Structure formats: structure tokens, C-alpha cells
Amino acid sequence: MSGSNKSEIATSDLMKQYVMPNYGRFALELVRGEGSWVEDDKGARYLDFATGIAVCSLGHCHPVIQQALREQGEKLIHCSNLYQIREQALLARHLVEKVMGAAGKVFFCNSGAEANDTLIKLARKYGNQLSGPGGRYEIITCEGSFHGRTLGGIAATGQDKVKAGFEPMLEGFKHVAYNDAEALENAVGDQTVAILIEVVQGEGGIHVVSEVFLQTALRLRDEHDLLLMFDEVQCGLGRTGDKRTWDAVIEKLEPDAVSWAKGLAGGFPMGAVWVRADRTTKNAAGDNGAEGQLCDALGPGSHGSTFGGTPLGSAVALAVLEEIEKERLWENAAQMGAYIERALADWDSDLIQSVRGRGLMLGFVLNVAKLEQNEAFKQSGQTAALFVVSHLMDKGLLTVPAGVDVVRWLPALNVSQEDVDLALNKLKELLNELGG
Numbered sequence: 001m002s003g004s005n006k007s008e009i010a011t012s013d014l015m016k017q018y019v020m021p022n023y024g025r026f027a028l029e030l031v032r033g034e035g036s037w038v039e040d041d042k043g044a045r046y047l048d049f050a051t052g053i054a055v056c057s058l059g060h061c062h063p064v065i066q067q068a069l070r071e072q073g074e075k076l077i078h079c080s081n082l083y084q085i086r087e088q089a090l091l092a093r094h095l096v097e098k099v100m101g102a103a104g105k106v107f108f109c110n111s112g113a114e115a116n117d118t119l120i121k122l123a124r125k126y127g128n129q130l131s132g133p134g135g136r137y138e139i140i141t142c143e144g145s146f147h148g149r150t151l152g153g154i155a156a157t158g159q160d161k162v163k164a165g166f167e168p169m170l171e172g173f174k175h176v177a178y179n180d181a182e183a184l185e186n187a188v189g190d191q192t193v194a195i196l197i198e199v200v201q202g203e204g205g206i207h208v209v210s211e212v213f214l215q216t217a218l219r220l221r222d223e224h225d226l227l228l229m230f231d232e233v234q235c236g237l238g239r240t241g242d243k244r245t246w247d248a249v250i251e252k253l254e255p256d257a258v259s260w261a262k263g264l265a266g267g268f269p270m271g272a273v274w275v276r277a278d279r280t281t282k283n284a285a286g287d288n289g290a291e292g293q294l295c296d297a298l299g300p301g302s303h304g305s306t307f308g309g310t311p312l313g314s315a316v317a318l319a320v321l322e323e324i325e326k327e328r329l330w331e332n333a334a335q336m337g338a339y340i341e342r343a344l345a346d347w348d349s350d351l352i353q354s355v356r357g358r359g360l361m362l363g364f365v366l367n368v369a370k371l372e373q374n375e376a377f378k379q380s381g382q383t384a385a386l387f388v389v390s391h392l393m394d395k396g397l398l399t400v401p402a403g404v405d406v407v408r409w410l411p412a413l414n415v416s417q418e419d420v421d422l423a424l425n426k427l428k429e430l431l432n433e434l435g436g
């Protein structure tokens with residue numbers, strides 16, 4: 001078939017015929033983006049408060065990303081992790097010194113699920129070293145959490161819907177209610193080796209961790225020699241108004257390991273894991289019986305990823321993180337987030353039950369009972385979240401559903417107040433139309 005013939009076939013038809021149907025997709029086809037704005041194939045413009053689900057941290061096609069792609073693309077795009085990679089080393093240094101501000105080392109991969117699989121392997125390795133194979137390997141995670149779609153990720157995730165049809169699950173996970181400190185305490189047993197927490201849950205509908213829950217996790221870590229691991233894949237790197245999401249809950253807390261992805265390279269696929277240095281394992285870096293640092297526990301040959309930390313990906317991620325640092329974009333996230341929350345509080349709309357989250361990771365909890373008084377909603381057969389997200393899209397604002405009743409706003413960290421005002425106007429207009 002000739003190229004021109006092919007181009008006449010609608011993208012949605014091509015997708016239907018050739019792409020696996022594992023995503024529910026809107027009809028929208030985006031072809032261009034700049035800053036907080038995107039354009040579809042028909043030339044309609046949208047304000048993007050979805051950002052690829054918290055990925056385009058600097059907005060679309062930011063000049064520093066374009067420059068990094070161009071300059072590194074002309075030098076060296078890929079080489080194996082068999083060799084020294086300067087861009088990867090510089091990126092790791094930035095994450096250790098500027099983001100964590102705590103001694104440790106970094107592993108690079110390509111996604112959040114892969115980063116969390118690394119955390120799971122780290123915990124297992126640590127447990128094996130403490131108590132031999134099959135000794136301590138259990139990881140406690142939270143109900144409502146989301147940790148990715150790999151077999152490790154779905155086993156770790158505290159939501160049945162991601163596990164259904166893929167049983168039997170990888171064993172070794174216990175889920176406790178989020179922010180239930182007593183349940184967390186009761187869940188720790190002889191085989192427990194780690195606790196994995198999203199400091200702000202994203203896919204589960206935007207829930208913020210409580211101080212008591214984190215304090216309890218810290219105490220249990222110390223009492224039972226556990227690893228305290230944070231999944232910062234969605235909430236990390238400035239999105240919630242802090243470089244380290246947990247800073248707003250407990251200052252100077254040092255977790256043992258952290259995973260990142262999504263916004264790390266602003267749209268280029270990149271995941272990473274930081275592991276703490278000042279904690280010993282029995283025989284890190286190999287199995288020779290010597291004591292070593294936790295950050296060396298995954299020694300040569302124990303883990304890897306062909307595309308992890310390539311020169312190109314690392315150069316782009318470093319450019320993104322340097323821009324976040326230079327412009328202190330976590331502060332803009334905090335300010336704009338507070339501004340949005342104030343606006344919503346002023347409206348006091350019947351259709352919005354509450355606003356959850358922090359910074360630019362916000363969830364509007366819809367009042368489904370009130371929305372049910374709207375005939376169009378009743379006829380739609382959609383969840384409340386999907387209904388509102390679809391109608392906002394019709395008004396030129398892209399947002400993301402979370403669960404059945406939460407609409408998420410995840411704008412770029414550098415979003416302007418002008419664009420926030422526009423988004424607020426679109427939301428207000430819709431709420432008025434829907435009778436709220």
C-alpha cells in the first residue's frame with residue numbers, strides 16, 4: 001500500500017487495527033505542543049493540565065529540552081552500560097546532591113514500573129542478605145496505591161482491579177489502609193523487609209500521607225530493621241511544591257530508597273532509583289560476606305536495563321532538573337496550587353465535595369449525588385470523573401480522571417497564573433452549566 005493511501009486512513013482506525021486495545025482512549029489526537037498548550041489534528045487548541053499524566057514537567061517542547069536533544073543527539077545517543085557514561089554520572093550527582101541532599105547512589109531505567117521493580121529487588125536482596133533466601137522478603141504497601149503494570153508493580157499495587165486476570169500474583173506483598181498507622185504496625189511480621197509508600201497517592205485519587213503514618217513507618221523501620229521506600233514516580237521532583245514530597249510532612253526524613261519517573265526527563269522516557277549510602281547491609285556488592293553500603297547492594301550482574309541512563313536520556317533529564325532548580329519551579333507549583341485551592345474554596349460549588357492534594361497535584365472530588373441530578377450525566381453512562389473530564393475537554397481543557405469521582409489537575413510546574421485563571425474559568429463555566 002502506498003504511503004499516501006495509508007495517510008488517508010483515520011488514526012483511530014489504524015490504532016484499532018494495529019495497536020493493542022489495553023488503553024481506553026479519547027478520540028482526541030494531539031499533533032503539536034508548546035508550553036502549557038497543545039493542538040489537535042483539526043487545529044483546536046487545548047490548555048494541557050494533564051501533561052501526559054504528570055510527565056511534561058516543563059510543559060511541551062521546552063527550549064532546554066530541545067537544546068539537550070539537539071546537542072546530545074549530534075554527539076552520542078546511546079551506548080551500553082558496559083562503559084562509562086558522563087551524562088549519566090552528572091545526572092546521578094544532581095539527584096544525589098541537589099534533589100536528595102543525602103549521600104547515596106542512583107540506578108537508571110525507563111519507567112516508573114521499572115523503577116519500582118528495582119525497589120522490590122533491592123528489598124529482596126537486602127532481606128536475602130539479612131536472613132538468607134526465603135527469609136525476609138515481604139513488602140508492605142498501601143491500599144489505593146499504584147506502583148506500575150509489571151508483575152512486580154501490580155503485585156505491589158493496592159488495587160484489585162490491576163491484578164484481576166493476572167493471577168497468581170508475585171508473592172510477598174501485604175496491603176494496609178493508607179494512613180492507618182495501627183494497621184501498618186500490625187502488618188509487620190517476621191518476614192517483613194520493607195515498607196513502600198506514595199507520599200501523595202496519584203492513581204488512587206489524590207490522597208496525602210499523614211504525619212502519624214510516616215512517623216510510624218519511620219519507627220517501624222528502626223525497630224525492625226526495615227527499608228523505608230518512597231514511590232515518587234508521580235508526586236516527586238517538585239510537583240507537590242517540594243523537591244522531596246515528604247519534606248512537607250516531616251522535615252529531614254531520610255528514606256532508604258526512592259523511585260522517580262514521569263516528570264524526570266519532561267517527556268523523554270526515564271526512570272531512576274536513589275538508594276541511601278549510610279546504611280549497611282551484610283554483604284553488599286557481591287556475596288562475599290563483607291559488610292557494605294545499602295547503595296551498593298545491587299552489585300555487578302544483579303540488575304540492569306539496556307536503555308537505562310543513556311547519554312541522550314540522561315542529558316535531557318539533567319537539562320530538565322537544572323531548569324527546575326534554576327527557576328525553583330517547586331515554588332511555582334506550591335504558589336499556583338494554593339491559588340487554585342483558594343479559588344475553589346471561594347466558589348464553594350455544590351458539585352465539588354473537596355479538593356485534595358498539594359501543589360500542582362490536585363484532585364477535585366466530585367459530588368456524585370449532586371451530579372446525578374443532571375440529566376446529561378445520567379444519560380451518559382460514564383463515571384462522574386470521566387463525564388467531567390470529557391466536558392472540560394470540550395471546553396479546551398485537558399485533565400485526568402482518577403477513580404470514579406476525582407478529576408486531577410497536573411499542570412506543568414512552570415504554568416503561568418494567566419493559564420491557571422483560564423483553566424479555572426473553564427471549570428467554573430462547566431460547573432455552572434451542570435447546575436453547581
Ligand SMILES: Cc1ncc(COP(=O)(O)O)c(C=O)c1O
Binds near residue numbers: 231232234261
Ligand atoms: C506512583 C506511581 N508509581 C508508578 C507508576 C508507573 O509508572 P510507569 O507508567 O512509568 O511505569 C505510576 C504511573 O502512573 C505512578 O503514578
